[in-house]
Amino acid sequence: MSTTASVSVAEDAAVSGGHAGTPVPALSRRAGALKGEIVVPGDKSVSHRALIFGTLTVGETQISGLLEGEDVLNTARACAALGAQVERVGPGAWRVHGVGVGGLSAPTDPLDFGNAGTGSRLMMGVVGGNPITATFDGDASLRGRPMRRILDPLERMGVQVVAAAEGGRLPITLKGPRDLNPITYESPVASAQIKSAVLLAGLGAPGETSVIENEASRDHTERMLAHFGADVRVEPYGEHGRKVTLKGRPELKPAPISVPADPSSAAFPLVAALIVPGSDVTIKGVMTNPLRTGLLITLKEMGASIELVDERVEGGESVADLRVRASSLTGVDVPAARAPSMIDEYPVLAVAAAFATGTTRMRGLSELRVKESDRLAAVTAGLEAAGVAYHVEGDDLIVEGKGHAPGGGTVKTHMDHRIAMSFLVMGFATDKPMKIDDISFVATSFPAFVPLMTAIGAVIETAA
């Protein structure tokens, strides 16, 4: 593939400024009401999986609506390096000629996943399920993230960790065995990345591989396994948990994938429309998978006017147009059990909470500390810069909303796209503009963030 895919990578970098080079500071300021209809990019989780499952299929998988952000493009390159033919045939339209379960070839160079936790962790499972050796690497943010959570279950399945940096971090070299042990793994954290890595490795094992989680995490892997013809069973486990069981060594059949719009990206224009007075914005075709709707539930509890219009099923996922109108928000208590269904949305929820009246308590945020940055630290530093009162008690973040926020500060984004977008959104409604030190990482998940927000009336100024 590489020629076609690298062309699209270059195009993306040109749109967003890329993030390999010097930081690009940016500023957002108050303007008029936000108005209009927008389409946000394809879901990042589904996009990674579409390419990966296409690779594990014999034949051609056609994908539409793929997120062409840096994270997903790195997964596309990794799939190609492992033997699949990956081709971009138009905007968001991709074709993958897979090699089948067990058919991967060893890559000649290390696989570089850039900033992407999902891409790297899922591909560790894929490589572990094949008798090949591969090295995984990434940028400074990804090199700092914990990978033991993936290596532990893979080692139990017989995968050899040939090399790893201190603390089980990237760069990591894995060697998949000839005969993998199917296991039943009770995951210590509700993480779709852990679950998916084990299940993807389990594709290469004889017999049944199961993953148990005590809180259900996003289920795109299970859905896609079934979509491609694997034998997968999902049973309830405990009060909120699930047990997912997969029969190994299936022959996956190509199946078309249409990627719905990403609710985690929709979260930014959504919160922007709520906090900028007079706004009325419709975000089209957003995925409403119940394991991804924690933010919608929370914002509605806060009094947000969000109407789900034309609810429908597209490509096996529920979607709806979200009509969002500026609203007076009230502080709420967000239970820890809701965290897996909105784990990526807490930074922008903290922004909404700053403009609410009263206290918002977000419980059980330990996983936020190990995302693209320590998001708990990055969010509190951002609130501080904006003059918003908050405190942290254990793993809970408490924001004291006053209905408005002074702003005027500069936020460090720590190579984290969601921190960058959250605090730019904040600046649309603060008294004084908000600055961020680097906008370039929005390219990982939302390359067109600036033109799209500008199209509905927001003001973002960049140095580029």
Ligand code: S3P
């Ligand atoms: C993802 C799972 C989540 C999420 C990430 C995408 C996925 O991570 O934060 O952005 O696609 O499986 P965890 O599974 O580690 O919570």
